[in-house]
Amino acid sequence: MKMKNILLVLPSSGGAGRAIAHAVGTAKKESATLFALYVLETEVTEDALERLTDMGFIGERPSTELSEAITKEKRQRGYESLGQVQIKAMEEGVEFEPLMEQGERFSKILEVIEGRAVDLAVIVRKKERTIARYLHRPFFDELKEKSPCAIEVFDED
């Protein structure tokens, strides 16, 4: 069956060269539209802020300023990552749409998969040790279980 929409989920840090090449290559072969998603995760930011307010007893203003600085930086990195995919897609003549979403990674990926009727999702995961991978496995298992489309997982470069 021919694919119409392919989703590439970019990591918040680390390289995604192999996943990008695979997603663009597949989209070209299938003449499909490629969506690249960068999720602006708030968990790490919230963790730092929680430490500041709970352990450091620092008021709202420095916490807000810190949060804004972190979010701004992450957004910038997201634009850069999406830009890389865009260049590659343009070179290969693939129809491309960048997406940036803020929130929890799992739900945002599912939302896009369902909302854009995605046929294949290519996801990049962080390089992890065996034990950490064992602990995090439910994320991809759960995603594969809940997602209406096929999921391919790539390790970051």
Place this chain on the structure above:
Amino acid sequence: MKKETVAAEIDRRSIWLLLIVKGRRILFFLALLSFLWYIVSIPVPEGLTPAGRNAIAIFFLCLILWVSNVIPLAITSLFAIVLVPLLDVLPRKEVYGLFGNEAVFFILGAFILGGAVMHSGLSNRIALFIMGRFGASPKRLLLSVYLLSAVLSFFMSEHAVAAMLFPIVLDITKSLGLKPGTSGYGKLLFFSLSWGCVIGGVATFLGGARVPLAAGMLREITGKTIDFVSYSVAVLPLVAVMLLVGYLILTRAFPMDVESVEKVHEFLEKRIRAIGKVSYTEYAVGLVLLLTVIAWATIGKITGLSTIALTSVVVLFILRLVRWKDIEAYVNWGVILMYGGAIIMGTALEKSGAASWMAERAFGQWVVNPWTAIAFFSLFALLLTEGMSNAAVIAILLPVGVGLTQRFSMDPRIVTYAIAIPAGLAFALPISTPANAIAISSNYVTVKDMAKLGAVMTVVSWIVFNLVARFYWPLVGLGY
């Protein structure tokens, strides 16, 4: 008519598992309260009073809550405040009277002063100026960030310093085009920010508020006091050695993979131009802070540190240098509950006899002389502070430590230092201290980097601390 279908997702896990998952918080607190009830209902052990037994029950309850972080730290303290009179450990009047402890008001005054410095923009200006003036090469820029973080943490809360410097350091990494996760110089910059704040934060009473807490608890327990200058005199050599060792460890661990910092200078100059000339508020706040530090150092013993801190706060408002709503934005009032509660718990443990009883049974066989007491408590404080708040470490260890060292006729200030100083030296985990969490959130420093180098630094801290205590402290009247 359009027919709507609703998809219902069925959770197929066992009902018991689901009940545990959904009700785990309630189960946790039920188990905790059962544990508390069990301890307060067992027969009183030999050598302990009923009040002492109940104080131990509260101690363990707080320990579990502080380590697990299921409720905010300050609320755990509040729990202790409620339980101490409720379980007849101390009379209600005395418990609430302890809230008026000088240390609590000193901490409050210091936080307000720090908030005023940040609000005026003075700290930001100093940071930009120092980096612009002294950071001419990659090595010197790195040293500027490291030493600036440390020195600012001498005068303000180290957590506030880390939060304030983070955006500047982030902009520096961006102007140099450093790649997150892989750039050696990026890692060096954020490690310098974090370690500078952590090491600098133990240098004075102002760094992390843990020393005033320890001093307040010591005063309640033994009547002995620690003054501003003698503390810093005792700890500054340790800070100097730790800063040096920290710098050597960092620069050997990561390469300085940039050749020029020219672009950083352009960025810093732009930022300095944007904030304009030094304002009246900055001058005035700086002067108030300077006079406050001088007063703490010179007349602090006579007037009390908290009196000076609060006088300076009043002056800030008389001169209209800050408004109440500005201060509210910079100070988290949970600090009063946390520190007040910690002092109440420490006093309850000591006055009920629980502290010495517990210390004797838990540590008596290992701690056989003053030297082992220092080695043991400093190690314990260093390890505990990696997993919990440094104020909580002090609240837990100090009454026990002071209780145990009474049998060596040892100056209780020494064991107070042996707990309060290492309790601030948390290097290995992002959960240990806000400065570490901030460094990790940059994405330049990874958790693995932090754990690896932090473990090395923890061992180094313990060795350096014990060497300073053994060979330097006797020279400044802290012999044992």
